[in-house]
Amino acid sequence: MGDILIVDDERDIRELIADILEDEGYTTRLAGTSDECVAQLGTQLPSLMILDIWLKDSQMDGIDILTKVKRESPEVPVVIISGHGNIEIAVAAIKQGAYDFIEKPFNIDQLLVVIRRAMETSRLRRENTELRRTDFSTGEMIGSSATFKGLKSQLEKVTKSNGRVLLRGPSGSGKETAARFIHSHSLRASNPFVTLNCASASAERMERLLFGSEANGQKVEAGLLEQADHGTLYLDEVADLPLDTQARMLRVLLEQQFQRVGGTSQVNVDVRVISATSRDLEGEIAAGRFREELYHRLNVVPVDVPSLGERRADIPELAQHFIAEFHKTDGLPNRELSEDAAAYLQTMLWPGNIRQLRNVIERVLILGPDAGAIQSSELPSDTPADTNDSRVVLSGAVAQLPLREARELFEREYLLTQINRFGGNISRTASFVGMERSALHRKLKSLNVVTTARGGSRIATVEESEDETRQGSAAE
Structure with missing residues (x-):
């Protein structure tokens, strides 16, 4: 249920409180002097402290310890107890950050109520801290594709x-x-x-x-x-x-x-x-x-906010950013991304989007060598693990198609991938695939591939294909 540190110079008092709390299911640790208390704090922070104001034979009194704890570990609630309590001491303790003040001799039921509330406070503080944790995200926007620039313009x-x-x-x-x-x-x-x-x-x-x-x-x-x-x-x-x-x-x-x-x-x-x-x-x-x-x-x-698949042109830049980030935060190798690895990353499916890309890069840096450019062979593959030759593994549906239809299907998927990879930039796509720009336009038209407003591509609908046919007839 929680770890409670009890600090009191009277052995009978601290053992009595410990027995009561352990009966309620709490774990307790005991300290009779300020030195013992500091040693316990150095070993492990408790979920809660019960602290006596007056500590005989100690270098620090309860207020001194309270001040130290609130300065170094403000998330730990501290309940002050004292047999010499008065309003001035209570006010001083609360001002220094104490959760509550209980006067000796204390009522057991009252003590338990305060402990339960203080432990709930401790739990909420830990929960809040956990909820506010981030994955090193600082708001730095990475990318240069047309889709990314459109997003950043909106955010600005x-x-x-x-x-x-x-x-x-x-x-x-x-x-x-x-x-x-x-x-x-x-x-x-x-x-x-x-x-x-x-x-x-x-x-x-x-x-x-x-x-x-x-x-x-x-x-x-x-x-x-x-x-x-x-x-x-x-x-x-x-x-x-x-x-x-x-x-x-x-x-x-x-x-x-x-x-x-x-x-x-x-x-x-x-x-x-x-x-x-x-x-x-x-x-x-x-x-x-x-x-x-x-x-x-x-x-x-x-x-x-677009998916990673809608901004494939940004993938190499994002991957290199994550490499630098993991080198800085975790000491992982600061490797470069080879051209073939960058191209391969741009053709992969990313259902987990940027978070998935970040995880892939981290895994490669952990499992790979300490130096040298990252190669495509180090990246995850959907092909069977025992496929070591250069054969293409066909799906059952493709294997049953005639050669002409299979070739059209391959060309369509290949060009869709490349256009999306280059963010819809036809000139860069044509240069990469080794075609003249005009020839690529004709090929895309024959395959019913159209570019999208976000700089990607998709297969044209039947209606779009018919419209293009009518427009071509009218032009003739």
């Missing part, structure tokens, strides 16, 4: 306002990086950027995480909204926010104020909310899982 416009933004895109496509870019280039950049994964906790815990908690008119724990005051709160996968929490969040957006869980007073905040989703929120609204009013409040500025 958004940074100039204070409006709420809804980032829409598949999982792993870089929505949090986009949110951090908005924050770091806004007037709120010097204030906190706080993240919340809306699928990370139960409805009750989510309320405490967001709004904080209060007991007996005193703040027990600040929620993420308070921590993000004057900064930005990023709601990841907002579709998973519990319905009851959605109602409270709507009120925050309308009034910029709320009540802590268990509290009665209003807390005012100035927070910009950026939310993200990989789901269809309109569909969630129709299914009764998301509040339409909240959707309209969050969706002031919608921004679509």
Whole structure:
């Protein structure tokens, strides 16, 4: 249930408290002097401290130890106990950051109530810290494709306002990086950027995480909204926010104020909310899982974040960025990406998007040699592990086609891949495949391949093919 450090110069007192707490399922450690206490803290931080004010034969008293703990480990709650308690000591302890003050001789039931509340505070602090952790994302945007430049242009416009933004895109496509870019280039950049994964906790815990908690008119724990005051709160996968929490969040957006869980007073905040989703929120609204009013409040500025497959031209640059990042943070080899490896990465399927690419690069750096350029042979392959020759393994469907149809299918897929790889740039594609640009255009037309608005390509529909035929006839 939790590790509690009990510090008291009276052996009978600390052993009595330990027996009571161990009966309740807690793990305890004991210290009789300030030196023993410091040694215990150096071994392992407890989830909670019970600390006597007066410590005989010690270099530090309880207030000194409290000051040290709050300076070095502010996340550890400290409950002060004393047989010489008075209002001045209690006020001094609370000012130094103590969670609560209990006077000896104490009531066991009262002690247990305070311990339970303090342990809940400790758990929430650890949970908040975990939720705010990031994967080294600092808002640095990497890429040079037309699709990426369009996204970055949208984000730059958004940074100039204070409006709420809804980032829409598949999982792993870089929505949090986009949110951090908005924050770091806004007037709120010097204030906190706080993240919340809306699928990370139960409805009750989510309320405490967001709004904080209060007991007996005193703040027990600040929620993420308070921590993000004057900064930005990023709601990841907002579709998973519990319905009851959605109602409270709507009120925050309308009034910029709320009540802590268990509290009665209003807390005012100035927070910009950026939310993200990989789901269809309109569909969630129709299914009764998301509040339409909240959707309209969050969706002031919608921004679509493209998948990695829509910006294949950026893959080599992203891969090289991750190589440099892992070298800096983890000491992994700082290798270059060979041309064949870069080309191979651009032809791979990326259902996990940028997150998947990052994982692939990390795996290659860990398992590969310490020097030399990364080769395509080091990258994951969908071909059978025992295929060591140069034969092409055909699927059953392709193997049954006549040669002409199989060749058309191959050419279509090959050119689709290359056009997407080069972000829809026909000149670069033609140069790579060894064709004149005009010849490539004719080949694409014959294969019913059309370029898309985002710089990629796809197979033309029957209607589009018929339109092109009619336009050609009219021109003749």
